[in-house]
Amino acid sequence: MKRGVSPVIATTLLIAMVVVIGLIIFLWFRGFTQEAVTKFGGTNIELVCKDVRFDSSYSGGSLFLSNVGNVPIYSFKLKVEKPGSHETLDIENIVSNWPATGLNQGGVFSADISSSASGAEKITVIPVLRGTSDKGTRTHVCDEQYGEEILL
Amino acid sequence: MVGYILLIVFAVTMGAIVFTWLKTYTISEGLNCPDGVSVFVKEATFNNLTLQLNLTTKNNGRFDIAGYFAYASNNSSQELAIIDLSAYLNESSGGKKFGNSVVFLPGENSMSPGNTRTNIFDIPSSVGEPYSVRVIPTRFQEENNRQRFVSCSEAVVSQKVGEPFVCVPNCAGRVCGSNGCGGSCGTCGSGFFCDAVGQCISTSCTPVLNPCGTFVCGTATNGTCGSVSCGTCALGFSCNATGQCQSTIGNGICDPGEDCSEPACEGQQAQCQANNICQGGNCTLDTSGVSSCPGYCVLFGYSGTSSACTNSAGNCREQGGTYIGDVPGANAGFGNSLCTGGAQADTCCCKP
Numbered sequence: 253m254k255r256g257v258s259p260v261i262a263t264t265l266l267i268a269m270v271v272v273i274g275l276i277i278f279l280w281f282r283g284f285t286q287e288a289v290t291k292f293g294g295t296n297i298e299l300v301c302k303d304v305r306f307d308s309s310y311s312g313g314s315l316f317l318s319n320v321g322n323v324p325i326y327s328f329k330l331k332v333e334k335p336g337s338h339e340t341l342d343i344e345n346i347v348s349n350w351p352a353t354g355l356n357q358g359g360v361f362s363a364d365i366s367s368s369a370s371g372a373e374k375i376t377v378i379p380v381l382r383g384t385s386d387k388g389t390r391t392h393v394c395d396e397q398y399g400e401e402i403l404l
Numbered sequence: 405m406v407g408y409i410l411l412i413v414f415a416v417t418m419g420a421i422v423f424t425w426l427k428t429y430t431i432s433e434g435l436n437c438p439d440g441v442s443v444f445v446k447e448a449t450f451n452n453l454t455l456q457l458n459l460t461t462k463n464n465g466r467f468d469i470a471g472y473f474a475y476a477s478n479n480s481s482q483e484l485a486i487i488d489l490s491a492y493l494n495e496s497s498g499g500k501k502f503g504n505s506v507v508f509l510p511g512e513n514s515m516s517p518g519n520t521r522t523n524i525f526d527i528p529s530s531v532g533e534p535y536s537v538r539v540i541p542t543r544f545q546e547e548n549n550r551q552r553f554v555s556c557s558e559a560v561v562s563q564k565v566g567e568p569f570v571c572v573p574n575c576a577g578r579v580c581g582s583n584g585c586g587g588s589c590g591t592c593g594s595g596f597f598c599d600a601v602g603q604c605i606s607t608s609c610t611p612v613l614n615p616c617g618t619f620v621c622g623t624a625t626n627g628t629c630g631s632v633s634c635g636t637c638a639l640g641f642s643c644n645a646t647g648q649c650q651s652t653i654g655n656g657i658c659d660p661g662e663d664c665s666e667p668a669c670e671g672q673q674a675q676c677q678a679n680n681i682c683q684g685g686n687c688t689l690d691t692s693g694v695s696s697c698p699g700y701c702v703l704f705g706y707s708g709t710s711s712a713c714t715n716s717a718g719n720c721r722e723q724g725g726t727y728i729g730d731v732p733g734a735n736a737g738f739g740n741s742l743c744t745g746g747a748q749a750d751t752c753c754c755k756p
Contacts, residue, residue: 278418312482316484322554357553358503359504360487
């Protein structure tokens with residue numbers, strides 16, 4: 253008489269393996285997807301970026317920013333392009349007077365960034381938004397296409 | 405059996421998680437003003453003596469508006485005006501400060517199409533003299549059963565600040581009557597009346613039948629009854645010594661109401677529309693403060709944010725933009741000269 257595991261144990265093992273492997277695949281796959289950060293009651297923050305409206309200009313070493321739209325802008329990243337190199341800077345790290353809450357509707361800001369922009373050919377001003385996720389408040393850097401280029 | 409149940413539960417759970425995640429990507433319309441919202445800066449003048457900025461706006465759109473965001477620059481080289489004027493609003497002139505904007509009546513879109521409003525801003529001396537103003541209309545709108553305050557960024561307008569019209573009272577040679585500014589130069593006693601040139605004349609004087617004769621303007625002697633007014637001239641005309649109205653064009657002064665045909669109006673706004681000044685006898689776009697392609701596009705009603713330099717007119721059109729050479733009234737040579745980013749960015753592309 254041949255001996256082996258009973259059908260009940262075999263089924264249980266099979267189900268357990270499927271569930272465990274499924275969980276492993278799910279957790280692995282989740283690593284490929286970004287955490288959903290939302291704003292305005294559930295809209296993905298990546299979609300909110302297209303509604304951001306702001307004006308910017310640079311003259312005399314000073315950067316001028318104005319939020320003319322209806323989306324609060326938490327911060328900006330400045331992509332400073334120089335001949336042969338470029339660097340991306342957080343605006344709050346290069347100026348001392350950036351408002352803690354960012355630029356709300358109608359908000360304006362100016363600051364001297366001449367030391368950071370010295371020798372630059374172009375500055376791309378990229379908005380950074382603040383939204384919420386399951387893990388709390390998160391910032392999101394909008395895609396560069398939603399930024400504004402300033403040729404110096 | 406248990407296996408099937410577990411698999412189904414597993415599939416449903418996965419589906420719910422994916423649904424929750426994808427749900428956030430549902431495209432919803434952002435907070436925007438309707439097309440057709442528009443304001444026009446009818447007058448922006450600064451009085452150096454009182455340090456007051458008078459801003460007269462007109463709703464020339466199709467929708468009611470609530471107010472506006474107003475900013476000023478104090479430097480001709482500063483392309484973007486960012487001095488928040490709401491902080492300096494003189495509320496006794498009308499309007500209320502609402503956040504960092506000015507509204508005419510809180511919670512209401514009270515400025516109807518065609519209406520004009522004037523607000524006064526008391527500018528501190530530390531701010532300096534305003535050079536230009538930038539105005540963005542605002543509206544209250546119902547969104548998801550909530551009243552939201554909306555910035556109409558597509559309807560932004562800019563205007564240079566001019567000198568105010570200051571009425572100077574003139575009582576020279578007059579003892580009675582109007583001082584020309586709504587005041588009086590004095591009154592006459594009993595038995596006297598004030599004639600057209602501000603003199604007190606006895607009521608027992610003897611007038612003549614037709615004192616003006618061929619005069620159509622100015623004043624004429626009326627017997628022993630002083631002077632009478634023979635009429636006034638229309639805007640753009642002045643009264644000469646023979647009592648006839650003659651054009652003021654060519655008199656060396658850019659008089660109120662005159663257009664660019666008056667040489668003295670060269671470089672001034674005169675009767676030109678916003679953003680235009682007199683150049684060579686015609687109203688032309690004032691590009692003196694423009695230093696970038698987006699800044700140039702703004703003069704034609706395009707966005708200062710979306711407009712940019714690109715590598716060709718074709719690429720511009722493919723991106724949904726309007727090549728500067730296709731913009732009516734624009735100077736393609738000038739617009740492209742503002743794009744100095746090499747072959748990859750030598751073409752000015754305006755976008756709405």
